[in-house]
Amino acid sequence: MSDMISVEIVHSPNTDQVDAIVADLVGAAVPSKLTAADPTLWGPDAESEAAIRLSWTTLHETSRPLVAQIAELRAALHADGVDRVVLAGMGGSSLAPEVITATAGVPLVVLDTTDPAQVADALAGDLHRTVLVVSSKSGGTVETDSHRRIFEKAFTDEGIDAASRIVVVTDPGSPLEAASTEAGYRKVFTADPHVGGRYSALTAFGLVPAGLAGADIAALLDGAAQASEELAKDADDNPAVLLAAVLGAAHAHGAEKVVLADTGSGVKGFPDWAEQLIAESTGKNGTGLLPVAVEGPDAPGFVDAGSDATPVAIGPAQGNAAVATAGSLGGLFLLWEYATALVGRVLGINPFDQPDxxxxxxxxxxxxxxxxxxxxxxxxxxxxxxxxxxxxxxxxxxxxxxxxxxxxxxxxxxxxxxxxxxxxxxxxxxxxxxxxxxxxxxxxxxxxxxxxxxxxxxxxxxxxxxxxxxxxxxxxxxxxxxxxxxxxxxxxxxxxxxxxxxxxxxxxxxxxxxxxxxxxxxxxxxxxxxxxxxxxxxxxxxx
The missing domain is CATH 3.40.50.10490 (Glucose-6-phosphate isomerase like protein; domain 1)
Structure with missing residues (x-):
């Protein structure tokens, strides 16, 4: 897996429109303004929301202190014989850590379900070796609150000090932060509140569970840092600009689906993470891009994609791919976040709310x-x-x-x-x-x-x-x-x-x-x- 991010346009039936969108985004200096957290890029209706949702463009710098903090906690847990990490989180709180740990080949039990059998399976693991990471911006997410309650009782029933086995990731000042501090939980990490859940891969929500599980989160941030220089450029070869232009032009011609297939990227499960980013960011006001995560480049929907869909390879261009995106995992996270924010401008929607x-x-x-x-x-x-x-x-x-x-x-x-x-x-x-x-x-x-x-x-x-x-x-x-x-x-x-x-x-x-x-x-x-x-x-x- 190369560290350099890239976007290869294999074929596009709307070349003139792609070029026009590229010229518009570059001419208006949108990439550099996005990097500088300019909230006016999506129009006046989106400005108030965008003003508190743009800190993700610099997380490769601002999240650095977490690396040492997570390593210290992991060492302390291991000293206590605790090396099994269970994550209770939904959406952005679970999708990124799952991709990070799967790609790194380290075990993480992810609870993003209310299925009783699946939760019972997580409970059946060795609780004496288990730490529960509770990830929620507010703490009000019903699934995650349920998991916390269930595990807290299970720890206690096993004679384990439950507070010592619960680590929390939340927004500063949230009800969950206050309740966790009062309960004396092992550690409370607060994430940057100016990052929405689906853009939070490189915040504490992505890094804490992945780092505790053993993933190299410093390398993840390094990959994003390297990509950030390219993505901030007001240039017609900016990979995020190219990706946004292809998807925006395709949408204008009726291709509102984006079919995502891994083609040997080395990253595990990336389409599942991208699904939330694309769907929640663009799917509103009767418009948007529908992500379709498929099993591979030979899968139905990708190999036979019609005029209503754009097949995108995560990795080298293969088969029917119209576009291919490649790079390190940290770089891919940032590439798709930039491209999604840019395509929001192209579609004329606010990419940072989720009204439905x-x-x-x-x-x-x-x-x-x-x-x-x-x-x-x-x-x-x-x-x-x-x-x-x-x-x-x-x-x-x-x-x-x-x-x-x-x-x-x-x-x-x-x-x-x-x-x-x-x-x-x-x-x-x-x-x-x-x-x-x-x-x-x-x-x-x-x-x-x-x-x-x-x-x-x-x-x-x-x-x-x-x-x-x-x-x-x-x-x-x-x-x-x-x-x-x-x-x-x-x-x-x-x-x-x-x-x-x-x-x-x-x-x-x-x-x-x-x-x-x-x-x-x-x-x-x-x-x-x-x-x-x-x-x-x-x-x-x-x-």
């Missing part, structure tokens, strides 16, 4: 407050699968999962997309992800896959605020495990179910078709759904 994220959270909370009213009778039952459909788009008399899937994709326009949303166990139910390439191959539609509820803190913004041409397949399932949330009137299974229903309700209110398949037996039900997906064809789309 809260809607699903509110709906879930209301369902938790009235648990008896959360479940309606299924439209029908097909073996181990209960079928629930929003609205009235499902034809009367539908009786099989295959026919329900056919009816769902029939609601999608030719340039629409399918979003598969699995509120299941990311470890035990990993084969669920086969549905993404299966549906993409058979329907010809760009197809995304997200684990719930983590995607709610990522692509969930685009689903409600971006182009309204998606259809949604939710997967939920019975669990054999119950995990109570101490101090709360619900268990994790109830919370997970409310999150699925809440998001489905908000999507339906936006006029989007939602099909929820509830697996009464997860193994048999999933096999049944996969077989049903194999019966869908491109002829069903927009029928």
């Amino acid at each position: 994220v809260e809607a699903a959270k509110k709906a879930a909370r209301s369902l938790l407050d009235a648990p008896q009213s959360t479940e309606s009778a299924p439209s029908f039952v097909d073996g181990p699968v209960e079928v629930h459909a929003s609205g009235d788009w499902l034809p009367a008399g539908t009786s099989t999962v295959a026919d329900a899937l056919r009816a769902l994709v029939a609601q999608a326009p030719a340039a629409g997309y399918v979003a598969v949303q699995a509120y299941l166990d990311r470890l035990d139910d990993a084969s669920t992800a086969v549905l993404r390439p299966e549906l993409a191959r058979r329907t010809g539609l760009q197809t995304t896959f997200g684990w719930g509820p983590r995607f709610l803190h990522s692509t969930g913004q685009y689903h409600k605020g971006g182009h309204q041409n998606g259809v949604f397949l939710q997967l939920t399932g019975d669990s054999e495990v119950t995990v109570e949330v101490p101090g709360r009137p619900y268990d994790l299974g109830t919370l997970q179910h409310a999150q699925a229903l809440g998001d489905g309700q908000v999507l339906a209110e936006h006029g989007r078709p939602v099909l929820r398949l509830h697996l009464t037996d997860r193994v048999a039900g999933l096999a049944h759904v996969v077989r049903a997906a194999q019966e869908v064809s491109a002829q069903e789309v927009g029928r």
